[in-house]
Amino acid sequence: MHDTFKLDIYEGHFSFITDNPEPQNIIHLSTDLIYPCCNYSIVINQKTDDKIINLEIDSINIPSACLTALGPAKYYGQVALKNGDITLHILNGNVSNDFKLSVSDTLIKITPINDSYIKLSEQLVWRYRENSFVYSCGTMEATNWLYDAFKDSIMTIQGIKQFYYPDSGRIPYPREPSGYYVNHPCLFFQYENESDWELIKQKLADYSKSTITNYSGVGIYVENYLGSREWSWRFE
Numbered sequence: 001m002h003d004t005f006k007l008d009i010y011e012g013h014f015s016f017i018t019d020n021p022e023p024q025n026i027i028h029l030s031t032d033l034i035y036p037c038c039n040y041s042i043v044i045n046q047k048t049d050d051k052i053i054n055l056e057i058d059s060i061n062i063p064s065a066c067l068t069a070l071g072p073a074k075y076y077g078q079v080a081l082k083n084g085d086i087t088l089h090i091l092n093g094n095v096s097n098d099f100k101l102s103v104s105d106t107l108i109k110i111t112p113i114n115d116s117y118i119k120l121s122e123q124l125v126w127r128y129r130e131n132s133f134v135y136s137c138g139t140m141e142a143t144n145w146l147y148d149a150f151k152d153s154i155m156t157i158q159g160i161k162q163f164y165y166p167d168s169g170r171i172p173y174p175r176e177p178s179g180y181y182v183n184h185p186c187l188f189f190q191y192e193n194e195s196d197w198e199l200i201k202q203k204l205a206d207y208s209k210s211t212i213t214n215y216s217g218v219g220i221y222v223e224n225y226l227g228s229r230e231w232s233w234r235f236e
Contacts, residue, residue, distance in 0.1 A: 003060075003092070004032040005042075006072075008121040009101070009110060011128055011172045013227035014076070021226045023128045023172065025081045025108075027055070027088075030072040032119075038071030039063045046077050050086075053079055053101075057092040081108065090118060107169075124169030132163070133200065133224040134173035135187045138180025140217040147184045149211075150220055153203055159192035173223070181217055201230040208235035 008028040013021070029042055043058040060073050086101040088110075098113035099120070108125040135154065137147045154160060165171045165188060176183045191197055204222055212218050213236040223229035 004117045004119070005057075005092075006030050006032065006119050006121055007090075007099075007110075008170075009088075009108060010122075010125055010170055014078070021228075023225060023227075025079050027053070027075075027077045027079055029055075029057075029075040029090075029118075031060070031074075033072065034070050035060075035073055036070060037063060037066035038069040039065075039067040040071070040073035042073045042075035044075050044077065048079055050082055051084075052087045052089060055088070055090045057090065087113075092117060122170040124166075126165050126169055126171045128172045128225040129163065129188075129190055130225060131192065131197075132188060132190045133197065133222055135189065136174060136177045136221040136223075137184045138177045138182065138217075138219045139184065140181045140215070143215050143218055144182060144184075146212065146215070146218055146220075150204070150207055151187060153207060154189065154200060157191070157196055157199055157203075159196060161190050163188050163190060172225075177219070177221070180219060197224055197228065201228075204230050204232060205235045208232040212236060 010026055011023045012026055014024055014026060031042065040063065041061045043061050045056040045058060047054045081101065081103045083103050083105065086103060088099040088101055090097045095116055097116050097118040100111045100113055102109040106127055108127065110120060110123050110125065112120060135151065137150065139146050173188065174186055176185050200222060204220060212220065212232045220232040221229065
């Protein structure tokens with residue numbers, strides 16, 4: 001088949017692929033061509049081993065029921081990535097695209113080997129850190145202080161450490177929330193054990209009941225590397 005594609009590789013949690021709570025490595029291909037239904041899919045034959053991932057593009061699947069929004073055809077495939085160099089080979093008819101994946105505990109670096117019909121979304125893909133979580137906060141201008149106030153509450157837990165992702169590349173967490181008058185930059189932390197994570201969620205519940213409930217236009221959200229999450233609005 002003849003088409004051009006966009007390639008994304010990233011870590012995330014995908015219940016439609018697996019029930020495993022551990023972060024999954026996902027290969028996502030989408031067509032540049034927009035189809036009349038947003039649930040068209042790309043049929044791909046995928047074969048993998050430790051050092052090579054082979055994807056052979058077969059066809060575009062037209063669904064029996066059309067979701068009427070326009071959109072590209074899509075493919076999602078789960079892959080296990082071990083540390084080291086891995087070759088991603090994508091075949092579309094007689095034309096191939098190859099990429100080198102340099103995998104470490106913290107980063108997947110994607111380097112095109114040749115260039116033809118696939119556009120790479122991000123070359124640097126930063127991975128989840130074990131025992132990490134994101135703190136997301138949106139406020140009004142007058143309630144900016146809540147952002148630092150709840151951060152200070154988190155930091156009272158023994159062993160909590162803040163870390164930073166580089167500005168460039170894709171990260172597994174959001175960089176900021178959306179939909180608030182002030183969307184504060186997300187902050188990233190690591191805790192020592194699972195009981196600390198339960199304490200963080202309880203702190204958010206207590207803070208929501210005692211403080212956030214008194215103000216409109218405020219939302220706080222935390223999510224850890226296993227996809228466990230909590231929202232302030234549940235307790236207001």
